[in-house]
Amino acid sequence: MWELDAKPVLLWSDALVFMLVIVLCTFFYRLRNDPQTRERWSQVFSSRLGMVTFTIIMVYVGIALLDSLHFRRALASPAGVETTEVFYDNKVTSVLDLMLDGMGDRYERTYSAPLALKSFEKSDMKDEHGNLVRDYEWLEHAGRHLASPADKWPDLLRLTGIALAWGLAAAALVVGLQWVLLRGSAYPWYASWLVQAVVICFMVWLVSVSHYYHVLGTDQGGTDVAYQSLKGIRTGVLLGTLSTLVMLPIAVTLGVMAGYFKGWVDDVVQYLYTTLSSIPGILLIAASVLLFQVYIDLNPDYFAVGMEKADARFIALCFILGLTSWSSLCRLIRAETLKISQLGYVQAAHAFGVSHRRILGRHILPNVVHIILITFVLDFSSLVLAEAVLSYIGVGIDPSMGSWGNMINDARTELSLEPAVWWTLAGAFFFMFMLVLAANLFSDLVRDAFDPRSGSGRSGA
Amino acid sequence: MLAYIIRRLLYAIPILVGVNLLTFTLFFVVNSPDDMAASQLGDKYVTPAAIENWKRKNGYDKPLFLNDSATGLATLTDTIFFTKSVRLFAFDFGRSESGRDITTDVSTRMWPSLAVALPSFALGIWVNICVALMVVMFRGTSLDRWAVFVFVALMSISYLFYIIGGQYLVAKQWMLVPISGFDPDFKPWKFLILPVLVSVLSGIGSGARWYRTLFLEEAGQDYVRTARAKGASEISILFRHILPNALIPILTGVVVLIPSLFMGSLLIESFFGIPGLGSYMLDAIRSQDFAIVRSMVFIGSILYIFGLILTDISYTWADPRVRLS
Numbered sequence: 001m002w003e004l005d006a007k008p009v010l011l012w013s014d015a016l017v018f019m020l021v022i023v024l025c026t027f028f029y030r031l032r033n034d035p036q037t038r039e040r041w042s043q044v045f046s047s048r049l050g051m052v053t054f055t056i057i058m059v060y061v062g063i064a065l066l067d068s069l070h071f072r073r074a075l076a077s078p079a080g081v082e083t084t085e086v087f088y089d090n091k092v093t094s095v096l097d098l099m100l101d102g103m104g105d106r107y108e109r110t111y112s113a114p115l116a117l118k119s120f121e122k123s124d125m126k127d128e129h130g131n132l133v134r135d136y137e138w139l140e141h142a143g144r145h146l147a148s149p150a151d152k153w154p155d156l157l158r159l160t161g162i163a164l165a166w167g168l169a170a171a172a173l174v175v176g177l178q179w180v181l182l183r184g185s186a187y188p189w190y191a192s193w194l195v196q197a198v199v200i201c202f203m204v205w206l207v208s209v210s211h212y213y214h215v216l217g218t219d220q221g222g223t224d225v226a227y228q229s230l231k232g233i234r235t236g237v238l239l240g241t242l243s244t245l246v247m248l249p250i251a252v253t254l255g256v257m258a259g260y261f262k263g264w265v266d267d268v269v270q271y272l273y274t275t276l277s278s279i280p281g282i283l284l285i286a287a288s289v290l291l292f293q294v295y296i297d298l299n300p301d302y303f304a305v306g307m308e309k310a311d312a313r314f315i316a317l318c319f320i321l322g323l324t325s326w327s328s329l330c331r332l333i334r335a336e337t338l339k340i341s342q343l344g345y346v347q348a349a350h351a352f353g354v355s356h357r358r359i360l361g362r363h364i365l366p367n368v369v370h371i372i373l374i375t376f377v378l379d380f381s382s383l384v385l386a387e388a389v390l391s392y393i394g395v396g397i398d399p400s401m402g403s404w405g406n407m408i409n410d411a412r413t414e415l416s417l418e419p420a421v422w423w424t425l426a427g428a429f430f431f432m433f434m435l436v437l438a439a440n441l442f443s444d445l446v447r448d449a450f451d452p453r454s455g456s457g458r459s460g461a
Numbered sequence: 462m463l464a465y466i467i468r469r470l471l472y473a474i475p476i477l478v479g480v481n482l483l484t485f486t487l488f489f490v491v492n493s494p495d496d497m498a499a500s501q502l503g504d505k506y507v508t509p510a511a512i513e514n515w516k517r518k519n520g521y522d523k524p525l526f527l528n529d530s531a532t533g534l535a536t537l538t539d540t541i542f543f544t545k546s547v548r549l550f551a552f553d554f555g556r557s558e559s560g561r562d563i564t565t566d567v568s569t570r571m572w573p574s575l576a577v578a579l580p581s582f583a584l585g586i587w588v589n590i591c592v593a594l595m596v597v598m599f600r601g602t603s604l605d606r607w608a609v610f611v612f613v614a615l616m617s618i619s620y621l622f623y624i625i626g627g628q629y630l631v632a633k634q635w636m637l638v639p640i641s642g643f644d645p646d647f648k649p650w651k652f653l654i655l656p657v658l659v660s661v662l663s664g665i666g667s668g669a670r671w672y673r674t675l676f677l678e679e680a681g682q683d684y685v686r687t688a689r690a691k692g693a694s695e696i697s698i699l700f701r702h703i704l705p706n707a708l709i710p711i712l713t714g715v716v717v718l719i720p721s722l723f724m725g726s727l728l729i730e731s732f733f734g735i736p737g738l739g740s741y742m743l744d745a746i747r748s749q750d751f752a753i754v755r756s757m758v759f760i761g762s763i764l765y766i767f768g769l770i771l772t773d774i775s776y777t778w779a780d781p782r783v784r785l786s
Contacts, residue, residue, distance in 0.1 A: 275479035280761035282727060286746045287754050291487055381617065388619045389728065394747050408621050415629050429622055436617040444613065
């Protein structure tokens with residue numbers, strides 16, 4: 001299964017996401033000794049809800065990262081031809097695809113229901129006497145090992161049993177290791193372990209059953225829906241984080257400068273964000289994406305593989321979302337900076353002749369970090385939701401790149417079929433809902449811990 | 462007050478100029494007048510002469526932002542940007558790229574948009590406030606905590622699921638209302654029930670959660686304690702004391718949206734086939750009609766600025782202590 005003959009491919013979005021991971025790690029590493037920050041984080045993690053939601057988010061991030069390690073497989077050289085040159089597959093594969101064990105390569109002709117053995121639609125085929133008949137076709141990759149269709153449910157039960165046994169063993173190993181390390185910890189780790197065990201069992205079950213059936217059926221093009229939903233994770237997670245990454249420097253720089261220098265700088269910054277926020281957001285985003293599309297169409301030779309074109313569009317979307325959404329954070333940071341720069345210690349620093357750069361770096365910036373953090377977590381879920389809407393409008397992710405928005409978009413017409421094709425929608429719904437719910441609940445906890453004024457949220461008055 | 466409003470209106474002008482500048486730059490960075498002419502003329506007839514002719518006819522034969530050949534003020538005014546923007550300020554939106562008059566389109570499509578947006582808006586606020594008040598009544602209990610969880614869960618469902626789910630269940634399975642469409646003359650309410658219901662339902666999560674926080678903030682104030690001490694019942698505290706005092710933050714969030722109701726909802730209108738401004742925009746985006754997108758951006762910005770002014774005025778009405786100057 002592990003072919004070493006492969007050429008790594010670094011898409012722009014991959015590079016950016018690994019950069020983001022490094023930035024975040026250094027950020028938290030540098031903050032680890034700050035007692036106030038530690039106390040706030042420990043408030044977040046001492047609740048079971050915090051542990052559970054954080055673990056779920058980490059699972060999603062982990063899958064997204066695995067799906068960001070891309071490579072192109074080496075093609076076997078044609079028989080009889082001796083050559084030293086290696087040719088690489090035009091299709092870009094990721095480590096996640098390897099771990100899913102070919103789940104995405106088992107195509108059917110068209111729709112099939114979850115765990116079905118036969119196709120969803122009738123098609124013309126020949127029976128054993130060579131006559132043309134119209135019937136439901138047997139699926140290419142579902143239940144081929146069964147002696148008779150009646151064996152399906154006992155077989156599924158057997159597969160589930162084996163998968164659960166393996167999953168529990170793997171979970172015991174993972175959790176046991178953590179238990180040894182974190183035994184004495186005061187945090188409710190058991191909540192996290194429970195989630196980990198469930199996720200591991202689920203994934204083992206999904207991969208092993210997918211070997212013989214389509215757990216969530218297939219879509220119109222015959223692709224496994226469960227596979228598509230899993231591929232949507234990378235798109236959702238990356239969009240949510242990269243857009244914020246683009247937005248942060250602009251919002252922070254402008255906001256801090258406006259609040260600190262006041263005067264004409266403040267006027268200019270205020271003018272900028274009022275102008276930007278007075279444009280209906282969706283129109284601005286749509287117009288920008290369309291323009292980028294025109295640019296791609298005019299310069300087709302900049303992109304070697306189809307995947308790179310989709311990736312360029314994806315990054316452009318992240319940039320556009322970031323560039324159009326900095327105004328609210330900028331406003332918050334400006335207000336906070338205005339307040340802080342009136343405080344005694346900043347005035348004292350001025351009196352001592354400390355340079356602007358030092359005051360900004362040592363006194364102002366550290367005190368607006370909590371706003372940045374809260375915005376980062378709060379915006380994440382709304383960006384994931386926005387992706388679906390944008391893809392529906394037609395200015396979102398490229399259809400060749402799996403995303404929940406594109407799946408929902410397809411599902412719209414599928415529900416009006418008779419009987420309705422509900423599984424595409426269900427797959428997108430489940431994976432999206434879990435991520436957004438976890439992110440929303442987690443962001444509530446982070447806000448309660450970091451924003452002293454939002455105390456009314458959970459304290460119950 | 463009048464002086465204040467006039468000043469605010471004057472402030473709006475540079476902002477609108479900025480909005481125009483932004484849309485123009487965005488548009489012309491990748492799509493020069495030459496490209497526009499070529500795509501309008503079609504592949505067959507593209508000759509340099511034809512392009513020049515088209516540009517002259519449609520007023521694109523000038524420089525974009527700065528005219529070096531002119532003198533004085535004309536360096537700024539004798540440009541594509543200036544001539545096209547001035548017409549926007551006079552609410553003359555010109556013709557769309559398919560040749561229809563945008564001003565007429567907008568004024569006829571405004572009403573179906575309002576017919577959906579206004580009831581959704583009013584009903585939405587009413588429902589959200591009621592739900593939030595009910596939850597606040599049980600503050601501190603586990604019912605409150607579960608309610609918050611349900612709100613967050615409702616928030617985490619994409620808007621698209623509400624629409625698709627609503628259409629599937631109410632219209633297709635139960636066949637209570639038509640799936641989509643609009644008829645201004647024949648029982649329009651039949652077509653409006655489902656869109657309004659869907660927008661109200663999808664808003665409950667975030668709306669009620671927000672109102673709950675506002676009410677809880679007020680519930681911690683001293684005057685509430687005083688009211689309780691003098692023996693007022695919980696119900697009367699909620700409605701007589703907390704609700705009126707929470708009105709200011711509610712107004713901030715709500716009034717600014719009222720003018721934008723004219724713009725309609727992109728998704729609702731396109732899913733339910735309502736011929737309003739929302740679906741107009743969506744069609745424009747999909748057919749890459751920039752004349753329409755530009756006009757709609759302009760109208761949207763005006764309505765937003767108008768909403769901000771309206772918010773300030775509503776403060777003086779809700780809180781006698783606020784004076785505009």
